Amino acid sequence: MNRAAILWRVASILVAAGFIAAWQLIANLHLVSPVFLPGPDRAWAALVRGFSSGDLASKLFGTLEHMAYGWLAASIAGIALGALIGSSRMMRAYVAPSLEFLRPLPVSAIIPVAIAMLGLTQGMALFVIAFGAIWPIMLATIHGFAAVEPRLYEVARSLQMSRAAIIGKIALPSALPDILAGMRLSLTVALILSVVCEILAGLDGLGQWVLLSARAFRSADLFAGVILLGATGYLTSIAVSLVEQRLLAWQAAAR
Amino acid sequence: MSVVARIIEARAARRQKTLIAFNAATLRLGGKTIIENLDLEVRPGEFLCIVGASGCGKTTALRLAAGLYRPTSGAVTFDGEEITEPRREVAIVFQDYGKALLPWRTAAGNISLALEASRVPARERSARIEALLRKVGLPGHADKYPTEMSGGMQQRLQIARCLAQEPTTLLMDEPFGALDAMTRQGLQDEVLSLTQASQTTVVFVTHDLDEAIYLGDRVVGLLPHPGRIGIELDVDLPRPRDQLATREHPEFLRLRRQLFDFIKASEH
Numbered sequence: 180m181n182r183a184a185i186l187w188r189v190a191s192i193l194v195a196a197g198f199i200a201a202w203q204l205i206a207n208l209h210l211v212s213p214v215f216l217p218g219p220d221r222a223w224a225a226l227v228r229g230f231s232s233g234d235l236a237s238k239l240f241g242t243l244e245h246m247a248y249g250w251l252a253a254s255i256a257g258i259a260l261g262a263l264i265g266s267s268r269m270m271r272a273y274v275a276p277s278l279e280f281l282r283p284l285p286v287s288a289i290i291p292v293a294i295a296m297l298g299l300t301q302g303m304a305l306f307v308i309a310f311g312a313i314w315p316i317m318l319a320t321i322h323g324f325a326a327v328e329p330r331l332y333e334v335a336r337s338l339q340m341s342r343a344a345i346i347g348k349i350a351l352p353s354a355l356p357d358i359l360a361g362m363r364l365s366l367t368v369a370l371i372l373s374v375v376c377e378i379l380a381g382l383d384g385l386g387q388w389v390l391l392s393a394r395a396f397r398s399a400d401l402f403a404g405v406i407l408l409g410a411t412g413y414l415t416s417i418a419v420s421l422v423e424q425r426l427l428a429w430q431a432a433a434r
Numbered sequence: 435m436s437v438v439a440r441i442i443e444a445r446a447a448r449r450q451k452t453l454i455a456f457n458a459a460t461l462r463l464g465g466k467t468i469i470e471n472l473d474l475e476v477r478p479g480e481f482l483c484i485v486g487a488s489g490c491g492k493t494t495a496l497r498l499a500a501g502l503y504r505p506t507s508g509a510v511t512f513d514g515e516e517i518t519e520p521r522r523e524v525a526i527v528f529q530d531y532g533k534a535l536l537p538w539r540t541a542a543g544n545i546s547l548a549l550e551a552s553r554v555p556a557r558e559r560s561a562r563i564e565a566l567l568r569k570v571g572l573p574g575h576a577d578k579y580p581t582e583m584s585g586g587m588q589q590r591l592q593i594a595r596c597l598a599q600e601p602t603t604l605l606m607d608e609p610f611g612a613l614d615a616m617t618r619q620g621l622q623d624e625v626l627s628l629t630q631a632s633q634t635t636v637v638f639v640t641h642d643l644d645e646a647i648y649l650g651d652r653v654v655g656l657l658p659h660p661g662r663i664g665i666e667l668d669v670d671l672p673r674p675r676d677q678l679a680t681r682e683h684p685e686f687l688r689l690r691r692q693l694f695d696f697i698k699a700s701e702h
């Protein structure tokens with residue numbers, strides 16, 4: 180890391196510390212009633228308590244599980260469909276308008292439909308999360324497959340590569356930067372929808388923890404849950420970025 | 435008849451055979467006739483250069499020979515067989531090397547693509563790759579990505595990948611068009627030494643008349659709108675060619691003059 184990068188890192192830590200200090204100050208001065216706003220000290224204590232009793236850990240795993248299954252399902256389906264649509268000009272022409280209609284549809288609008296069809300079940304949650312998370316991945320994959328350099332297909336033809344080899348060695352790696360960017364975006368969507376489904380369907384997870392804490396006016400527990408959700412979003416996103424950097428090391432060479 | 439005479443005669447007979455033949459080939463694209471009634475024969479082992487004004491159909495003719503296009507009427511044949519698809523013994527060197535290489539694969543990986551396609555076992559590949567890199571003057575660059583290489587190096591890499599196909603025929607479309615003069619001359623000599631030794635047939639498209647005469651056994655000039663043959667010249671210059679001596683040869687200058695006049699006339 181160079182000097183500038185270290186300075187930025189230090190600055191961002193200072194800003195975060197400033198936020199926490201301000202939060203503590205507001206809580207200490209009782210600017211907001213402690214019933215609604217615990218200080219960071221109380222939130223932290225609740226976090227530690229939650230984990231030592233084992234309750235919070237199981238909720239965290241519940242949310243991670245919902246998120247992971249939904250995201251993986253969305254990734255597999257999104258990449259497969261995106262590849263199918265993106266690699267054929269005809270498919271793009273026929274399917275793209277329907278996608279443009281479906282895409283801006285808020286996922287919350289399909290939750291009642293999903294509940295009516297599947298009930299308040301894990302299956303419903305999986306469907307809703309996957310349905311919401313599939314869009315960024317599928318659209319990015321379509322774009323990635325459509326943007327493959329045509330010259331490379333000619334190289335593949337002149338080498339008489341098989342269809343499977345063309346997809347695996349030319350199209351997929353070429354579309355990979357787009358696909359990974361889409362997957363990173365949809366990770367956030369999957370987390371949000373996991374929480375929403377847990378709240379609506381009472382499924383085991385941080386969503387439920389947050390809801391129950393709020394209902395019981397346990398604001399410290401509530402904040403512990405929210406902090407954990409923030410950390411989950413942040414850390415999973417970093418994890419995907421690291422994988423991305425590894426897989427796309429060749430792009431760094433280009434810069 | 436002496437043995438030597440018989441060998442010479444056999445060689446002459448083989449030279450007269452045709453490897454690639456355009457028989458009244460016509461190609462229409464988007465309602466426009468781009469190539470019309472093209473008759474052209476490429477002999478096995480020869481170095482044929484195609485020149486012509488910009489937009490006269492050189493690239494299109496090469497793509498027909500490659501099997502990337504099929505003629506609207508007439509035929510293009512390889513060894514007497516109609517060309518319907520690209521074939522592995524015919525390798526194509528594209529002008530835009532930057533687009534023809536896989537940016538996510540290293541130099542070794544790019545060559546490996548051709549070896550994988552020809553089902554060369556994995557354990558044989560690295561030795562073959564190393565030999566090919568050495569052959570095109572890129573030893574020690576196996577782990578570089580194309581974006582880390584200069585234009586000349588990238589074109590060398592593309593040529594190495596084509597050689598990995600073990601082609602009997604190389605189709606080259608202005609392969610050195612984007613390179614500076616010095617790099618260009620170096621690569622000209624390398625291509626000559628690589629192809630003359632293995633008797634590879636080469637069809638070489640260029641808009642550089644000097645380059646065409648310097649490299650070729652024969653130079654064909656195309657006329658535009660629609661593309662057809664306008665001039666055909668045999669190049670009787672001694673081999674191996676030499677960047678200085680060949681270019682000062684009276685025959686070189688005579689051919690150059692003739693081609694120059696042709697191109698000039700064809701532009702009106």
Ligand SMILES: Nc1ncnc2c1ncn2[C@@H]1O[C@H](COP(=O)(O)OP(=O)(O)OP(=O)(O)O)[C@@H](O)[C@H]1O
Pocket residue numbers: 463464466468486487488489490491492493494495641
């Ligand atoms: N796919 C296509 N559809 C319609 N017209 C085309 C197509 N490809 C080429 N042409 C036209 O055919 C003509 C010949 O093109 P071609 O690329 O073969 O020329 P060229 O001799 O290689 O030119 P240059 O020296 O500029 O590379 C041009 O007028 C071009 O506009």
Ligand SMILES: [Mg+2]
Pocket residue numbers: 492493494607
């Ligand atoms: Mg051209």
